[in-house]
Amino acid sequence: MATSYIPLLIILGVSVVNAVGMAVASHVLNPSRPTPQKAMPYESGMIPLGDTRARFSIKFYMVAISFIVFDLEAIFLIPWAVRMRELGWGPFVAVFLFVVVLAVGLAYEWKKGGLEWD
Amino acid sequence: MTLDYSSSFHYLVALLPECVLFVGGMGVLLAGVSKTDEQRRPELGWLALAVLAAAAVANGWLYSVSESGATAMIAVDKFRLFANWVFIVGAALTIAISLAYVSRQRLQAAEYYALIAFATVGMMVVAASRDLMIVFLGMETVSIAVYALAAFNRRDPRSAEAGLKYFLLGAFASGFLLFGIALIYGAAGSTNLQAIAVAVQDGAAAGGLMIPGMALLVTGFAFKVSAVPFHMWTPDAYEGAPTPVTAYMASAVKAAAFVAFARILFVGLDGVYDQWFPILWWIAAATMVVGNLVAVVQSSIKRMLAYSSIAHGGYLLVALVAANDAAAAGLLFYLFVYTVTTVGAFAVVVTVGRQSERDTAIEKYAGYGWRRPVLGTLMTLFLLSLAGFPGTGGFMAKFYVLQGAAEAHLWWLLVVLVLTTLVSYWYYLRVAWFMWMKEAPEGAVHRVGGATPFAIYVVLLVCGGIVLATGLLPGAAIDLAQGSVEGLRHWVAGTAPAH
Numbered sequence: 001m002a003t004s005y006i007p008l009l010i011i012l013g014v015s016v017v018n019a020v021g022m023a024v025a026s027h028v029l030n031p032s033r034p035t036p037q038k039a040m041p042y043e044s045g046m047i048p049l050g051d052t053r054a055r056f057s058i059k060f061y062m063v064a065i066s067f068i069v070f071d072l073e074a075i076f077l078i079p080w081a082v083r084m085r086e087l088g089w090g091p092f093v094a095v096f097l098f099v100v101v102l103a104v105g106l107a108y109e110w111k112k113g114g115l116e117w118d
Numbered sequence: 119m120t121l122d123y124s125s126s127f128h129y130l131v132a133l134l135p136e137c138v139l140f141v142g143g144m145g146v147l148l149a150g151v152s153k154t155d156e157q158r159r160p161e162l163g164w165l166a167l168a169v170l171a172a173a174a175v176a177n178g179w180l181y182s183v184s185e186s187g188a189t190a191m192i193a194v195d196k197f198r199l200f201a202n203w204v205f206i207v208g209a210a211l212t213i214a215i216s217l218a219y220v221s222r223q224r225l226q227a228a229e230y231y232a233l234i235a236f237a238t239v240g241m242m243v244v245a246a247s248r249d250l251m252i253v254f255l256g257m258e259t260v261s262i263a264v265y266a267l268a269a270f271n272r273r274d275p276r277s278a279e280a281g282l283k284y285f286l287l288g289a290f291a292s293g294f295l296l297f298g299i300a301l302i303y304g305a306a307g308s309t310n311l312q313a314i315a316v317a318v319q320d321g322a323a324a325g326g327l328m329i330p331g332m333a334l335l336v337t338g339f340a341f342k343v344s345a346v347p348f349h350m351w352t353p354d355a356y357e358g359a360p361t362p363v364t365a366y367m368a369s370a371v372k373a374a375a376f377v378a379f380a381r382i383l384f385v386g387l388d389g390v391y392d393q394w395f396p397i398l399w400w401i402a403a404a405t406m407v408v409g410n411l412v413a414v415v416q417s418s419i420k421r422m423l424a425y426s427s428i429a430h431g432g433y434l435l436v437a438l439v440a441a442n443d444a445a446a447a448g449l450l451f452y453l454f455v456y457t458v459t460t461v462g463a464f465a466v467v468v469t470v471g472r473q474s475e476r477d478t479a480i481e482k483y484a485g486y487g488w489r490r491p492v493l494g495t496l497m498t499l500f501l502l503s504l505a506g507f508p509g510t511g512g513f514m515a516k517f518y519v520l521q522g523a524a525e526a527h528l529w530w531l532l533v534v535l536v537l538t539t540l541v542s543y544w545y546y547l548r549v550a551w552f553m554w555m556k557e558a559p560e561g562a563v564h565r566v567g568g569a570t571p572f573a574i575y576v577v578l579l580v581c582g583g584i585v586l587a588t589g590l591l592p593g594a595a596i597d598l599a600q601g602s603v604e605g606l607r608h609w610v611a612g613t614a615p616a617h
Contacts, residue, residue, distance in 0.1 A: 090126045104144050111151040 142169025143235030150228020166231035201245035208370030222473035237263035241374035280358025295338030301331030311386035318389030356424035365464030405432030445522025455511035462581030485558035511588030
């Protein structure tokens with residue numbers, strides 16, 4: 001049984017060697033000529049302004065939480081959906097109840113104003 | 119009707135009280151969502167109480183349902199149904215003492231009552247589960263709802279602090295719990311308690327994984343039941359949380375953790391009793407000693423009751439260490455009496471604080487008994503019951519736990535229990551002393567406030583009645599508890615494993 005995992009181990013090994021090798025090789029082989037532009041955190045990017053610990057509006061968190069909820073809904077629904085006909089009515093009812101619970105949550109969020117930006 | 123779980127419908131029947139309460143909780147949530155006017159708050163509480171009553175009816179109906187075998191993921195046994203009574207009574211009393219508090223503090227009533235309902239669903243799932251994954255699922259349902267409840271008063275920084283501390287340490291404890299479950303699964307090849315017990319008996323469960331798994335599981339539950347040395351979060355969380363929520367955390371939430379702990383230890387890990395016995399022995403002794411000694415020096419009544427709840431956790435752990443039928447029945451009886459007494463005591467704390475977080479210092483109780491004789495008398499009764507005074511339910515509860523401990527020959531734990539109980543008289547009676555023996559300080563006008571809400575009077579009378587009834591005539595309740603643990607510990611030999 002354990003032998004069937006050997007290809008996985010090989011992939012893991014190759015990817016680790018590859019990643020470490022590229023990082024080390026570029027560090028060793030690259031000529032280093034630092035200029036003020038290159039020393040900046042984001043070369044050719046925006047110049048950082050202010051503190052990193054900025055406070056975000058709570059609205060962004062609302063979006064994030066809603067996203068996670070419905071993202072996870074998809075994760076649960078897709079495995080069921082691809083085997084729907086074979087699984088029959090029992091799982092259908094279970095998934096239906098799951099979606100009903102989520103719908104109640106959505107209705108709650110909607111009425112509470114969680115979907116409005118302002 | 120007999121359930122064999124051949125169709126998914128049987129699961130719905132087995133989980134009927136949970137389903138009723140869950141759907142009802144969603145109903146409360148939706149009923150309150152568009153109501154912004156202040157007047158609606160108590161109605162939502164009454165709606166939640168009605169939902170709990172429906173769940174209680176479903177729970178009573180489940181007594182007529184039997185299951186074939188005792189290996190299914192969802193147990194339909196009397197142990198679970200008795201535990202459900204404790205949760206339902208605890209939640210109903212909590213909601214009743216919250217009615218005025220929620221209005222007064224202008225909390226979001228729909229979410230508040232719905233979260234209590236959802237937490238109660240989680241507790242019922244915990245009590246019903248014969249599978250470690252379902253235990254974890256239920257514990258998380260309880261915990262996440264109660265984290266939110268602890269931080270519910272968002273205008274109060276102490277409430278936020280309580281919620282954050284409870285959340286961080288609770289999540290940490292869940293990690294221990296889950297890791298322990300993973301190791302036990304690795305050792306026994308199953309998360310089903312029956313299968314684990316069989317694997318341990320047959321010697322199939324490797325000790326190298328089983329013992330660390332058991333130790334991590336015990337650690338996780340020790341956090342959840344706030345046993346020493348994992349009790350650090352308890353005083354802060356209990357002090358900062360809104361007082362009715364503190365009552366709920368100290369009573370029903372603790373009961374749920376103990377019920378799950380008992381089933382796991384008595385059924386799944388019975389074969390490794392010799393390994394968990396010394397661990398729990400020391401945890402129980404330390405919890406009783408530290409909880410009681412630190413409670414003595416508390417000046418806030420909420421902190422005092424928090425340490426008192428830690429100490430009571432120690433007494434309950436003695437019942438777990440004893441691990442016999444008498445102790446298991448004592449545990450259920452204790453949980454019931456303790457839940458009722460604690461909520462009763464907190465009902466007085468809420469009233470003294472005039473539906474807010476004021477006047478939690480024990481000094482503020484000076485002279486209170488003479489100004490409000492009914493409240494003072496009942497508070498004294500609850501404190502005596504918590505201390506275990508003869509004639510109250512708390513005495514009989516301790517008596518039955520002691521009986522179980524004596525049957526298991528745990529003489530030293532028994533001595534520790536009795537001695538720490540004597541210590542506990544000091545801090546419980548100190549409050550009574552302030553209420554009756556001390557005058558209110560000169561100039562400090564004791565604002566008695568408006569009339570005590572009707573619901574709080576009902577709670578106080580119900581709690582007081584139950585405390586006296588279980589103290590003077592414990593026969594019916596202990597018979598029910600003894601009937602509820604029959605077969606809990608012995609079904610491994612009687613039934614074939616599921617696989």
